[in-house]
Amino acid sequence: MSAVSFKVHISTRERGGCSPAASTPGVNAGPLPAPVLSGTSQKNKTWREGNGLVQYARKAKPPIGTTFSFSLNELATARLVFTQRASGRKAGGRCVAQTKQNSRRRRCTRTVTAGALSFAAHAGANTVRFQGRLSSTKKLRPGPYTLVINATSASGQHSAPQSLNFTIVKG
Numbered sequence: 001m002s003a004v005s006f007k008v009h010i011s012t013r014e015r016g017g018c019s020p021a022a023s024t025p026g027v028n029a030g031p032l033p034a035p036v037l038s039g040t041s042q043k044n045k046t047w048r049e050g051n052g053l054v055q056y057a058r059k060a061k062p063p064i065g066t067t068f069s070f071s072l073n074e075l076a077t078a079r080l081v082f083t084q085r086a087s088g089r090k091a092g093g094r095c096v097a098q099t100k101q102n103s104r105r106r107r108c109t110r111t112v113t114a115g116a117l118s119f120a121a122h123a124g125a126n127t128v129r130f131q132g133r134l135s136s137t138k139k140l141r142p143g144p145y146t147l148v149i150n151a152t153s154a155s156g157q158h159s160a161p162q163s164l165n166f167t168i169v170k171g
Contacts, residue, residue: 034157039071039125040149042164048171049139050131062169065131068147070162071124076151078121080128082114083146114140121151132168142168 044066068080088095088110095108115134133139144167151159 032153032155032157035076035151035153035159036073037070037149037151037159037162038073039069040162040164041069042147042166043067043069045165046167046169048169049142050133061171064171065129066166068128068130068149068164070121070126070149072121072126072151072159074123074153076121076153076159078119078126079150079152080117081148081150082116082134082140083111083148084114084143085109085146086112111146114145140168142170 044063046062047066048062048064050064070078072078086109087098088108089098089102089105090096090108091102091105095110096102097110115138117128117134144165147164147166148161149163150161
């Protein structure tokens with residue numbers, strides 16, 4: 001992790017007086033830097049959903065759940081958005097869900113948000129153990145997904161989004 005540093009140069013008048021920006025407390029010298037999201041990784045690319053009973057099997061099964069990891073340079077709100085690819089039809093210049101009215105239009109592939117999680121992340125390494133549950137009532141179905149991780153600082157600055165692909169298989 002590298003430290004971010006910057007200098008602020010405040011000019012003074014030639015006659016020895018202070019500039020208004022130098023003497024006024026609370027004046028912002030410029031926009032604050034955006035949080036830096038790095039080191040994004042996951043433990044298992046293919047895994048099973050959690051929360052089932054113990055089953056005995058001879059054939060090895062994929063592990064239950066995965067762990068997502070990422071690093072931040074400052075305190076920020078992390079947002080994990082789970083997206084999935086779905087088929088659709090071109091209508092009005094966009095790719096939309098198929099309906100009876102647009103069923104004969106050209107096919108396309110659209111990205112659908114399956115769910116999202118937000119939480120306060122700290123500076124440094126962060127890990128999230130995930131077994132497919134978004135809440136106590138909603139969970140992701142088996143299939144391929146893309147996870148997009150983004151961080152937002154307290155000042156409203158956004159980090160560059162990072163993405164990971166994974167697949168949930170039936171248990």
